[in-house]
Amino acid sequence: MYFLQQILNGLSLGAVYSLIAVGFALVFNILKFSNFSQGGLITVCAYIGFMITRTFGLGLGATLALTALAGGVIALLVERVAFRRLRRKNSPLIYYFVSSITMGILLENLITIYFSSNFYAFPRFFARSTVRFGPFFMATTDLAMLGISLSSLLILMIVLYRTTFGTAIRALSMDMNAARLMGINVNFAIAGTFFLVGVFAGLGGVFLGINYTLYPQLGKLIVKGFVASVVGGLGNILGAVVGAILLGLLEVILVGVPGIGSGLSPVVVFVILLVFLIVRPQGIAGIIVKEKV
Amino acid sequence: MGYYLSVLTFTSITVVAITSIYVITGLAGLFSLGQAAFMAVGAYTSGILITRLSMPFLPAVVFGIAAGMLAAFLVGIPTLKLRRDYIALVTFGFGEAIIAILNNTANVTGGAMGLVGITPYTTTPVAVGIAVLAVVLARNFKYSRFGRQCIAVKNDEVAAASMGVNVAGIKMMAFLFGSALTALAGTLYASYTTYVEPGLFVWTLSAEWIIIVFFGGVNSLTGAVVAAVLLGTLPEILRATAEWRIAIYSVLVLLIINFRPSGIFGEYELPLWRSIARRFRRAG
Numbered sequence: 160m161y162f163l164q165q166i167l168n169g170l171s172l173g174a175v176y177s178l179i180a181v182g183f184a185l186v187f188n189i190l191k192f193s194n195f196s197q198g199g200l201i202t203v204c205a206y207i208g209f210m211i212t213r214t215f216g217l218g219l220g221a222t223l224a225l226t227a228l229a230g231g232v233i234a235l236l237v238e239r240v241a242f243r244r245l246r247r248k249n250s251p252l253i254y255y256f257v258s259s260i261t262m263g264i265l266l267e268n269l270i271t272i273y274f275s276s277n278f279y280a281f282p283r284f285f286a287r288s289t290v291r292f293g294p295f296f297m298a299t300t301d302l303a304m305l306g307i308s309l310s311s312l313l314i315l316m317i318v319l320y321r322t323t324f325g326t327a328i329r330a331l332s333m334d335m336n337a338a339r340l341m342g343i344n345v346n347f348a349i350a351g352t353f354f355l356v357g358v359f360a361g362l363g364g365v366f367l368g369i370n371y372t373l374y375p376q377l378g379k380l381i382v383k384g385f386v387a388s389v390v391g392g393l394g395n396i397l398g399a400v401v402g403a404i405l406l407g408l409l410e411v412i413l414v415g416v417p418g419i420g421s422g423l424s425p426v427v428v429f430v431i432l433l434v435f436l437i438v439r440p441q442g443i444a445g446i447i448v449k450e451k452v
Numbered sequence: 453m454g455y456y457l458s459v460l461t462f463t464s465i466t467v468v469a470i471t472s473i474y475v476i477t478g479l480a481g482l483f484s485l486g487q488a489a490f491m492a493v494g495a496y497t498s499g500i501l502i503t504r505l506s507m508p509f510l511p512a513v514v515f516g517i518a519a520g521m522l523a524a525f526l527v528g529i530p531t532l533k534l535r536r537d538y539i540a541l542v543t544f545g546f547g548e549a550i551i552a553i554l555n556n557t558a559n560v561t562g563g564a565m566g567l568v569g570i571t572p573y574t575t576t577p578v579a580v581g582i583a584v585l586a587v588v589l590a591r592n593f594k595y596s597r598f599g600r601q602c603i604a605v606k607n608d609e610v611a612a613a614s615m616g617v618n619v620a621g622i623k624m625m626a627f628l629f630g631s632a633l634t635a636l637a638g639t640l641y642a643s644y645t646t647y648v649e650p651g652l653f654v655w656t657l658s659a660e661w662i663i664i665v666f667f668g669g670v671n672s673l674t675g676a677v678v679a680a681v682l683l684g685t686l687p688e689i690l691r692a693t694a695e696w697r698i699a700i701y702s703v704l705v706l707l708i709i710n711f712r713p714s715g716i717f718g719e720y721e722l723p724l725w726r727s728i729a730r731r732f733r734r735a736g
Contacts (some may be wrong), residue, residue: 193537195485195659244710253606256483256540257666258709264659265702272695280563379655382548385541422556429549432542435531440538 164295168181171301174308175370177362179384180391180399181312182356187394188332189352190246192255195383196237197360198378199266204230204357205377206270209279219284219303228362235350237262242377256401263378271375279373281365283410297387304366311362312400315355319396327353332394382425386432392442401443457576464576464583465640470680471583471590471673472633473661479599480626481606482532483540485658486547487634492653494635495521495642496561499570502643509573513639520635521628532574532623534699539627547655557591566649574644582640586633587677593629594673602626614684636699660698663705668717675717704734 160333179201186194208226211217241258285299319325327348330338337344367380384399386407389400406428413424469491476482484490498516501507506516520670527546531538554561561567593599601622613619642648664683668675683701708716 187537195540212577241706250713251607252536253477253481253483253670254709256712257662257670258543258706260483260485260659261663261702261705261709264656264663265699265706268702270701271697309706376654376656379548382544385544387619389538389541393535423552425545425552426549429545432545433526433530436534436538436542439532440534 160294165415166408167295167297168238168301169408170404170409171297171305171407172370172411173404174305174312175363175366176383176387176407177312177400177403178308178359178366180387180403181396182329182359182363183291183361183381183384183388184391184394184396184399185352185356187388188396189328189349190242190255191333191394192252192253192259194259194356195256195381196241196259196262196266197356197384198381199263200230200237200357200360200378201232201364201381202270202375202378203233203266204361205368205373206274206279208361208365209281209368209373211284219300223307223365223445226365227358230359230361230364231354231357234353234360237357238350238353243346248374267375267378274375276367276375284369287370300369304369307362311359315359315396320356324348324351380409385432386428389432390435390442392444395442395444398444399440457483459685461576461579463532463643463681464543464579465637465644466684467583467677467680468586468633468637468640470661470664470676470684471586472630472637473665474673475590475593475626475633476630477662477665478667478673479594479602479606480623480630481602482536482623482627483662484543484627484630485539485540485655486527486543486545486550487631487661488653488655488657489543489547489550490520490523490631490634491600491638491641491657492550492554492648492650493523495648495653496567496638497635499567499642499648500560501569502570502573510572512643513636516639517635520631522636524628524631525674526626528624528627532627534619537609543658544655547653547658550720551650551653562649564650566647568647570642572643572646574640579640579644582636587673590633598622598625601694639734656698660701663698663701666705667701667708669714669720671714671719672717672721674721678717686707 179197182197183194186192186197202227207229208222241262242255245254245258285303288301289296290299290302300372317325319328327343328351329340329344330341331345331348335345338348364377367377371377371380383403383406384447387402389397389402390396390405391400391402409428409431410424413419413427414421419427469487473484473487476484476487494516497519498512501512501515502509504519523546528539533544555564557563558565601612601617604615604617605619605622664679665676667683668677668679670676686697704707
């Protein structure tokens with residue numbers, strides 16, 4: 160009984176991680192680099208969500224929708240400033256790395272300057288704090304996170320596999336030049352992908368802000384997305400989701416283990432990650448990404 | 453006077469750290485987002501040995517460097533054979549893991565309160581001397597066979613491998629050498645401030661180092677050192693703008709990456725160094 164309860168909690172944590180991991184995988188899938196600016200984006204979104212609830216007193220749904228929209232717009236800006244010109248000049252990958260790291264630090268610093276290093280907390284969104292299913296209890300916010308994350312992932316899958324826009328994105332991820340020759344508007348498709356990334360950063364940012372308190376270094380939780388992506392297979396979106404859920408379950412279990420708790424769980428996760436990389440570097444999805452010659 | 457000496461000492465420690473990033477990122481093209489954690493490994497190893505076992509400075513520094521290299525070896529083994537993204541992602545996790553360990557072993561490391569009372573062995577001449585030594589070592593590494601192999605690997609791994617370069621091996625060598633320098637910077641830092649805490653070594657510090665290296669020019673050791681001195685000293689002098697410091701650097705580096713990707717110094721090295729290198733090559 161206790162075990163099933165923990166699985167339920169792990170799933171809801173993993174669902175939030177999968178929002179981060181998917182945003183990361185989307186960019187990697189197309190542009191083949193690790194987008195470190197996403198941490199900064201998530202931080203900015205968490206604060207925007209906080210400001211929206213505080214000024215307008217909106218509920219969770221409206222806050223999420225507005226934050227997702229704002230996140231999408233900021234992600235478009237990030238793409239325009241940090242990556243568009245590099246892409247046009249065919250710059251080597253290391254410049255994408257630096258550009259994304261710098262962008263992430265810049266966003267985080269702007270938040271630090273504006274809000275200073277104070278801690279803020281989201282207000283409570285639900286009157287009832289827990290929901291009961293037979294013998295199980297679940298925090299209402301956890302249930303909302305699980306539901307909203309899973310449905311947004313489902314919508315993403317439908318967009319990727321059932322729409323023209325999704326087909327364009329998948330074509331780009333295979334071969335950008337061939338896609339361009341087939342008449343796909345590359346700039347538009349990449350901008351659209353970044354908008355999606357921003358939407359996921361918006362959802363993830365608000366959820367992380369609710370789960371933890373708001374502080375400028377919130378973006379370092381992007382490491383959960385990294386671990387999930389490496390475990391799932393870099394650039395594989397479904398693999399990232401599976402990796403994130405596994406990570407959520409593992410963390411919830413580790414918290415219950417005496418001597419590890421929440422404090423040392425990053426260490427155990429890291430050791431497991433190293434061992435996993437030795438045993439199965441291609442990730443669960445099994446596609447190993449090599450640089451093209 | 454004491455104030456200027458302290459600025460000089462901190463700048464020297466920054467120069468050692470930046471030199472290590474130059475080796476890892478500038479030469480080998482690897483991005484480590486947890487390099488500050490290797491500094492923590494060096495700082496805490498030497499600090500604990502000095503405070504708990506009252507070890508003298510020199511052996512403590514040696515052990516600090518060895519611990520940093522051991523950690524780099526463990527992180528490098530599974531990641532360096534793979535695509536470059538893996539080292540960046542995994543070192544980020546390493547940084548978080550190290551901070552978690554430091555925070556949760558309070559009886560040895562002092563936990564979040566920090567490790568206090570480290571004997572202040574690092575004097576200004578020692579720091580300046582070691583900074584010069586680190587730069588000379590990195591310069592020699594750059595012009596050695598291994599340095600040239602690193603540059604080849606950075607530019608095109610497949611081409612380098614087809615020319616007979618052991619790609620994973622040379623990456624490991626650069627990562628170990630760089631991490632040894634980072635740990636050295638950590639030992640100097642611990643024995644200068646006499647106090648270290650986990651919050652000093654967060655990933656943003658690693659990212660700032662990378663930003664500074666790219667500011668000067670990723671292909672130029674001269675540029676990296678000048679940027680380290682300039683950007684390491686300026687905030688001390690311009691206290692009022694400290695809050696905006698990193699934001700301003702970030703904007704500058706974004707401009708540089710977009711409009712002059714080779715950095716301010718490009719491929720330029722001080723001519724003195726080049727002539728010395730030529731003499732060495734003729735002798736060898």
